[in-house]
Amino acid sequence: MTHTPKPQPARIRRPALLAILAALMLGGAMAPAWAAERFPPPEFETGHVLPHVPTPWPRAAWQEVADVVVLLAALSVAAWLALGRRSRRGILWLSIFSLAYFGFYRGGCVCSIGAIQNVALALANTSYAAPLSVVLFFAVPLVFALLFGRVFCGGVCPLGAIQDVVLIRAARVPMGLQHALGLLPWAYLGAAALFAATDTSFIICRYDPFVAFFRMTGALDMLIFGGIVLVLATFVGRPYCRFLCPYGALLGLCARWARKKVDVTPDECVVCSLCEDACPFGAIHAPTPEGADDV
Ligand code: SF4
Structure with missing residues (x-):
């Protein structure tokens, strides 16, 4: 068993x-401040300013x-x-x-x-x-x-x-x-x-x-x-x-x-629907007498 x-x-x-x-x-x-401190950006003599990049660097x-x-x-x-x-x-x-x-x-x-x-x-x-x-x-x-x-x-x-x-x-x-x-x-x-x-x-x-x-x-x-x-x-x-x-x-x-999927309490389901009521995501539907529904 x-x-x-x-x-x-x-x-x-x-x-x-x-x-x-x-x-x-x-x-x-x-993290960005720490990284900037470790790797300060170059200072250009021409006055060029590095553009702000909203996405991570490659x-x-x-x-x-x-x-x-x-x-x-x-x-x-x-x-x-x-x-x-x-x-x-x-x-x-x-x-x-x-x-x-x-x-x-x-x-x-x-x-x-x-x-x-x-x-x-x-x-x-x-x-x-x-x-x-x-x-x-x-x-x-x-x-x-x-x-x-x-x-x-x-x-x-x-x-x-x-x-x-x-x-x-x-x-x-x-x-x-x-x-x-x-x-x-x-x-x-x-x-x-x-x-x-x-x-x-x-x-x-x-x-x-x-x-x-x-x-x-x-x-x-x-x-x-x-x-x-x-x-x-x-x-x-x-x-x-x-x-x-x-x-x-x-x-x-x-x-x-x-x-292979998650079964709710396999072999122990008594169709009380507690799991269906408790699931915060509405992911469990109508347990069946044969066993629990998949989630
Ligand atoms: S992949 Fe899954 S966990 Fe991530 S946002 Fe989409 S539905 Fe949500």
């Missing part, structure tokens, strides 16, 4: 999570390799924590690491969501070659979704993590409204692919609500937009993920055919 470990309750308190977020933002704010090849290795490791740990250990607390700590690394340290770039555009442009325009690391950031989470479900969203994506950190109490979104709003990510995906393929604009990057927070700088309109989404995320679980994220739409599609 096999023994299935019971799910562990998350025990990281909300004030602790917010303190971690504040510390990450403080670190993110101090990274060395070994750093891009390191990013891919960290992505692979984080996805593997997420799959193990979700399916093997069934540890919500472990997933939470992994999310905080991902928020620190992919969010505040990497400034939200390279990002799997934005990589959609590089791939669309490369497919439409043969003179453009997407960097290998970007292609891997696009493809690897999708492969993991085909194998293990949406472990990227669960513990690796910094955009999901920052919304989790600020969630106080999730209101229930009516199912009809949730389904209607669930069409938006597909529309956004189509628009983003079209704009990228025609080399018009990378709208996913342009309208990323959190990247300005990760970089501690950005256009005022995007800071306001990000602030609104974060306030919304305090009482609606992961609004960007559920109602806007184009990469989430692709991940959800892949996860439908996942070889």
Whole structure:
């Protein structure tokens, strides 16, 4: 007889999570000053002033390799924590690491969501070659979704993590409204692919609500937009993920055919629907007598 470990309750308190977020933002704010102190910009005798660059500088090849290795490791740990250990607390700590690394340290770039555009442009325009690391950031989470479900969203994506950190109490979104709003990510995906393929604009990057927070700088309109989404995320679980994220739409599609997915209390479901009521993201639907529904 096999023994299935019971799910562990998350025990990281909300004030602790917010303190971690504040510390990450403080670190993110101090990092540019620290870097400028270590590597001061050149002073030109001609009076030339270096332009302000709102995007991260290109990274060395070994750093891009390191990013891919960290992505692979984080996805593997997420799959193990979700399916093997069934540890919500472990997933939470992994999310905080991902928020620190992919969010505040990497400034939200390279990002799997934005990589959609590089791939669309490369497919439409043969003179453009997407960097290998970007292609891997696009493809690897999708492969993991085909194998293990949406472990990227669960513990690796910094955009999901920052919304989790600020969630106080999730209101229930009516199912009809949730389904209607669930069409938006597909529309956004189509628009983003079209704009990228025609080399018009990378709208996913342009309208990323959190990247300005990760970089501690950005256009005022995007800071306001990000602030609104974060306030919304305090009482609606992961609004960007559920109602806007184009990469989430692709991940959800892949996860439908996942070889192995999270089951809610396998072999123990008594169809009480407590999990359905408790899920802050509306991701669990109508457990069946045969067993629990997949999430
Ligand atoms: S739905 Fe999109 S933003 Fe949310 S966790 Fe998944 S990939 Fe990240």
